[in-house]
Amino acid sequence: MKIQPSDRFVHQAEGIWKRLNMWIDKARGRKKDIINLGIGCPDLRPATILTDRLSEFVKDTSLYGYPFSELELNNEISNWYKRRFNVDIDPIREVLHTIGAQEGLTNLPVSLLDSEDILLYPDPGYPLYGYLASFAYSRGYGYPLREENEYQIEFDRIPPDILKRSKLMIVNYPSNPLATTTTREALTQLVDFARRNDILIIYDNTYCEITFDGYVAPSILEIDGAKDIAVELHSFSKTYNLPGIRLGFFAGNREIIKILSDVKSNIDFGVFKPFQRLGAFALKSNEVREEVRKTVETYRRRRNIVVEQLKNCGIEFNVPKATFYIFAKLPKHIENDEEFVYNLVLNTGVVVLPGSSFGKNGQGHIRISLVQDENTISTAIEKINQFLTKC
Numbered sequence: 018m019k020i021q022p023s024d025r026f027v028h029q030a031e032g033i034w035k036r037l038n039m040w041i042d043k044a045r046g047r048k049k050d051i052i053n054l055g056i057g058c059p060d061l062r063p064a065t066i067l068t069d070r071l072s073e074f075v076k077d078t079s080l081y082g083y084p085f086s087e088l089e090l091n092n093e094i095s096n097w098y099k100r101r102f103n104v105d106i107d108p109i110r111e112v113l114h115t116i117g118a119q120e121g122l123t124n125l126p127v128s129l130l131d132s133e134d135i136l137l138y139p140d141p142g143y144p145l146y147g148y149l150a151s152f153a154y155s156r157g158y159g160y161p162l163r164e165e166n167e168y169q170i171e172f173d174r175i176p177p178d179i180l181k182r183s184k185l186m187i188v189n190y191p192s193n194p195l196a197t198t199t200t201r202e203a204l205t206q207l208v209d210f211a212r213r214n215d216i217l218i219i220y221d222n223t224y225c226e227i228t229f230d231g232y233v234a235p236s237i238l239e240i241d242g243a244k245d246i247a248v249e250l251h252s253f254s255k256t257y258n259l260p261g262i263r264l265g266f267f268a269g270n271r272e273i274i275k276i277l278s279d280v281k282s283n284i285d286f287g288v289f290k291p292f293q294r295l296g297a298f299a300l301k302s303n304e305v306r307e308e309v310r311k312t313v314e315t316y317r318r319r320r321n322i323v324v325e326q327l328k329n330c331g332i333e334f335n336v337p338k339a340t341f342y343i344f345a346k347l348p349k350h351i352e353n354d355e356e357f358v359y360n361l362v363l364n365t366g367v368v369v370l371p372g373s374s375f376g377k378n379g380q381g382h383i384r385i386s387l388v389q390d391e392n393t394i395s396t397a398i399e400k401i402n403q404f405l406t407k408c
């Protein structure tokens with residue numbers, strides 16, 4: 018018997034990561050040194066102050082029961098919202114921790130959508146967004162983010178028949194893969210649009226702390242009326258270099274939080290309590306804040322190196338004010354971004370992601386992740402440059 022994934026999961030099982038790994042193996046077979054700027058996972062290690070605290074928390078045997086929400090984490094999330102965004106958040110009813118942002122992103126559409134409903138998501142956008150509607154047995158519509166409009170949402174481009182059936186919309190700024198940011202004015206328009214059209218919003222603010230050049234990322238919950246329709250999603254993976262502990266959280270609309278909490282209570286019991294304690298500590302500690310500042314400075318320096326070197330490559334890109342990605346447009350004569358990446362990996366060992374893996378509007382681009390040290394990144398861009406001259 019041939020065992021196959023369900024139709025809902027088959028696209029994911031055959032996705033870009035599988036192909037990329039095959040190409041990497043092939044390049045290794047050709048004795049190429051691999052420099053991986055494809056994956057969006059921090060290479061930086063968590064601060065010692067965090068790992069020291071975690072060692073203490075795991076020794077506390079009272080924390081080994083089913084890990085329902087730790088009030089301490091909820092309180093610190095609420096305090097952090099007040100300090101960081103001047104937003105009041107009820108720690109009991111307006112917060113829910115998740116098993117990484119990814120789990121929240123997956124289970125919320127499943128909890129809210131019926132088969133007639135449509136999920137709106139950005140294209141280009143984080144690849145998981147494109148699968149979520151099918152997980153929820155509903156339909157998805159990738160709203161285009163176009164360079165001509167500085168990758169901002171063009172509400173009037175969403176067809177009326179799609180709009181009528183749209184129940185949930187995912188919005189992500191600072192954006193993966195685009196590295197584009199937003200403004201409070203744009204978020205005000207978004208909240209107005211969502212309220213007028215009875216659409217709920219998941220605002221994925223995973224990268225809000227990785228910003229440069231004086232840009233401070235807003236929260237959608239700063240906008241009047243946002244709590245009526247929105248929840249905001251955060252992750253500990255990128256800000257604190259803790260992708261392995263799988264901790265994220267939602268804050269915002271209490272009805273949405275209640276629904277997800279009820280659904281999750283049948284699926285999982287949350288994240289290991291020592292990890293929740295660590296999250297609470299990370300949010301409140303001044304020393305950790307200083308470590309985050311150093312992390313951001315590291316990404317800023319790497320960004321500057323790539324920006325300087327890419328200028329000579331005949332590649333167009335915007336200088337990002339946030340995230341650790343650079344989304345770059347390949348020269349016009351290169352028609353197929355995936356084929357370009359395949360040849361790049363095989364001939365140079367440098368791995369980036371084809372823009373089309375983020376949706377059809379990503380075609381003709383590559384995403385470069387700043388997840389290697391400065392020298393390695395510099396070597397990789399030099400190799401990309403040399404390879405481009407031969408294309």
Ligand SMILES: Cc1ncc(COP(=O)(O)O)c(C=O)c1O
Nearest residue numbers: 057117118119143193223252254
């Ligand atoms: C935009 C965006 N949202 C969510 C996630 C998931 O983060 P987590 O590690 O918390 O699941 C990622 C991870 O790359 C991301 O880029």
